Amino acid sequence: MDARGADGRAGALSSSAYKPRKGGARLSVGFILARRFTLCAFANFVDVLRLAADEGDRSRPILCGWSVLSDTMCAIPSSSGVSIQPNERLGDPTKFDYIVVVGGVMEELSGLETAYAAYLRRAAEAGVPLIGICTGGFLLHKAGLMKGYRCCVSWFHHVDFLEQFDGLDPVSDQIFIDDGDRLTCSGGASSAHLAAYLVERHVGRAQASKSLHIMIIDDAMRPEKPQPGVSMDISTRDPMVMRALLLMQQNIDTPLSVAELARRMGHSKRQLERHFRSALGASPQAAFLQIRLTFARHLIETTDKLVAAVAVECGFCDSSHLSRMFRQRFDRTPQEIRRQAQQAASLPEARGGSRLSA
Known part of the structure; x- marks a missing residue:
């Protein structure tokens, strides 16, 4: 055929x-x-x-x-x-x-x-x-x-x-x-x-x-459904940068230095930094922080994990460190973002419509 x-x-x-x-x-x-x-x-x-x-x-x-x-x-x-x-x-x-x-x-x-x-x-x-x-x-x-x-x-x-x-x-x-x-x-x-x-x-x-x-799997997903994983909100066609970003994803809980990233990839630190600047207009450190904060926000919005646990899972020193980074990046604390997500989830539309009247 x-x-x-x-x-x-x-x-x-x-x-x-x-x-x-x-x-x-x-x-x-x-x-x-x-x-x-x-x-x-x-x-x-x-x-x-x-x-x-x-x-x-x-x-x-x-x-x-x-x-x-x-x-x-x-x-x-x-x-x-x-x-x-x-x-x-x-x-x-x-x-x-x-x-x-x-x-x-x-x-x-x-x-x-x-x-x-x-x-x-x-x-x-x-x-x-x-x-x-x-x-x-x-x-x-x-x-x-x-x-x-x-x-x-x-x-x-x-x-x-x-x-x-x-x-x-x-x-x-x-x-x-x-x-x-x-x-x-x-x-x-x-x-x-x-x-x-x-x-x-x-x-x-x-x-x-x-x-x-x-098999305790939700309803069938169509082909175009995105692969599960960490959404980075970063896109590039530079193979070196793409590979570095994936390595970052795989090491969110134990952040790698730029030198270590470059070593694992077989490139120099300066070469890696140059590719990041050209492809993203940002340093590898800034991209890594964005990935970690994006994942941390995902955990805050979709799980009941303590902020301290989220901080450790995303490679931050403690909850205070994570809160400072959240304020700088999202202009809100983790608790405020979680509260907003919970309020949005409690709306009738989020539950699939209002209840039927008796």
Whole structure:
């Protein structure tokens, strides 16, 4: 099937393009697991299928079917050390509605073995949509199967992607992307939402919602939903600055000096400062403070944590230090911001409308 429109761009396939199978499961998925794959991403995806496949929680693959594919049938180790035993050898890819590649640890993504790459190419030529989970999109790209497609990557790996994969359009501000016959997601909980998206398309909305609710996950998120994480309110296309900002996010509770940031990135302190000035018009220290204060405000507005606990979590000396920084940045104290957020949440509109009269 060709997902490309008249302009040659890949686009999301309409639900009408997917015809129910005659007999058997309405949705059938084959999995290829990379060595040291991300167990959480795989488990979330396959459990949505399992819970949607039958009434109740009996795990019978009636409405959905799935199988872990292998060239050798050897157990495949995950990044956590737990291994998965494949169900069947590589065969006819057209027996599946989708082939899912689950990636794993960045340091070991040397590429898929020849048999798997050839299998995926046969699937693509036959029109079977390919899915990259976690760093699975990286592996699809290495196999030459992502040309002209956007690829969803975790914000955590965005800079790795830019450094290692030319010619691909990485998107790290959505939980998953449906780009026609290539679908990608950032992994973790987002793989459950992608699986629910496919279940809704092939099986039904009720089954998709049931799966997520049993897994204690809120209603299904659409592809354009932003990835969870710290909102930095800072944007730049400078790869060095982007990487530094991500390192800052990952070390909010223990702020790094500019010298340490530069050392970890393999650059000089002066070089890093020069890039920040050019890209943001601010110093790395100022950007780091903004990230920490933005996260602190998020915690103040959305949790009941003590101000002192928020201060420690965001790398400030104590609550007094945090309050001083809040006054300078937001012209209000943390307590005032929390009170305002609580008042806004108590308004009828925030609760979904006023109560019905008796």
